[in-house]
Amino acid sequence: MSRKTKTEIAEIYRQIQDHICAGLEQGDGQGKFVEDRWTREDGGGGRTRTFQGGAIIEKGGVAFSEVHGPTPEKILRKLGLKEAEFFATGVSIVLHPYSPMVPIIHMNIRYFEMDNGVHWFGGGIDLTPHYVDAADARYFHQEVKAACDQFDAEYYPKFKAWADDYFFVKHRNETRGIGGIFYDRLSATSDDHFQQILDFSLELGRLFPRVYSHFMQKNSKIPYGQEEKAWQNLRRGRYVEFNLVWDAGTKFGLDTNGRTESILMSMPPQAEWTYMHQPKPGSPEEFTLNHLKKGIDWLSFE
């Protein structure tokens, strides 16, 4: 099988964006995506789609981009290169639900190549529940593992540990949520391998609307009050802290003159900060904080 070209990969990722948007509109049952097309001065552009008028999803978006041009200085320096043209395409998603009982979710798949032949895939999917729930965590990790296992038995354990390390709010000594998988700089060693990694990223794109629809249907029915909303806003504050302080993708985008509104689509609609907030002993909030840790085996978590 011959290797897909960058243009073909971009087209495949565009279709994945369509698939995800259709699935989320169906899952929410009320809201619709509104598309914003943009072009990049140095080459390429994107289709940023934000969710409007949702019943379950309060704010979020599914962004596709396909950009090219001279490789940013930062990447060149990292790779020890003087000059190269780059091409990058990807789909990026963050969804913030109204209900604190429904988790925040994030997914990203991306492909990068340079005209000197260097290429890699990256991506991942991870869940940030405002309240950690054992059954939800098991379900999510089992689904992600099943998707991984279709391609490589090493993927889940390796990429799960990578997500624990990546989605870590160092200054709080807590993980952003219950993780999932994260991978980067995955380069193919053969044409078959290339197709396999590409197919893996597509499988994540198919998994996403299915898994999140499950949470939308089930968790949006759970009652909650002001206390849970207040906690949600504090957790959203932590989400902001991770994304603006530690997320390599966000930092890179803001640093290299990326499209700010598309990058910061990940921001919650609202967030709050309280000095020295401490959850009540024995509360679900305390349980959550105690489980924002690396290395938890969520597959069998009780």
Add this chain to the structure above:
Amino acid sequence: MSRKTKTEIAEIYRQIQDHICAGLEQGDGQGKFVEDRWTREDGGGGRTRTFQGGAIIEKGGVAFSEVHGPTPEKILRKLGLKEAEFFATGVSIVLHPYSPMVPIIHMNIRYFEMDNGVHWFGGGIDLTPHYVDAADARYFHQEVKAACDQFDAEYYPKFKAWADDYFFVKHRNETRGIGGIFYDRLSATSDDHFQQILDFSLELGRLFPRVYSHFMQKNSKIPYGQEEKAWQNLRRGRYVEFNLVWDAGTKFGLDTNGRTESILMSMPPQAEWTYMHQPKPGSPEEFTLNHLKKGIDWLSFE
């Protein structure tokens, strides 16, 4: 006149914290500071004071710290040094008012020295109005200039430009607010000069409660509604973006295992994000955005 020792400077800064807290409690007329004392594992500690139950100030704090120990790797590398003990003391303030008509304010004074004889002062004061108002901007910059001019006629123009550059939200292409002054790595060339820079920082500490009390009294009487509150929350979102993405002090603190709750005392109580928000043409919100620019001469701004 002999040079003040680091211990004496810390004591002077401690008194400045007391002076500022007393002035702000008087200005607010209702709220009180609550003190949190903490110690640092590697040496030193601080008194973080947060404002509680305010009539005008919704959230904020006045933090004093005096820390010492082995110099963080990051600073050593920057200075090309292998090893040195450091000492740092300072007062740091951020205040977020309830009313969108009252500006956010920030001030910092700090002193740093190493056992190899290197020393410097840094600091500044800057204003972030939710709504730019010509008279308020003139008043603020004139007061700051008057404080600077008592010490050195070069201070205001130089440090005003420095603030424009420093408090810049690069990914939004806008300044955080209307600036003020910012200075860093000011080293003394004589004992008299040392005393002069120290006195300058104390003058800023005296200026602070006076200037902010002016805004508290005057601007808290201006009526506002839901539209202004919504705009305030968007502006608070930009404040968060600047502090977490660009502020060197915040980044350094979070990176070097500083006391997170004291560093993030600067976060607003609440913030909001809206995709692609555009103020109405001709509105005060648009006027504000149009004046979040570097290089404006606020002293004579009409």
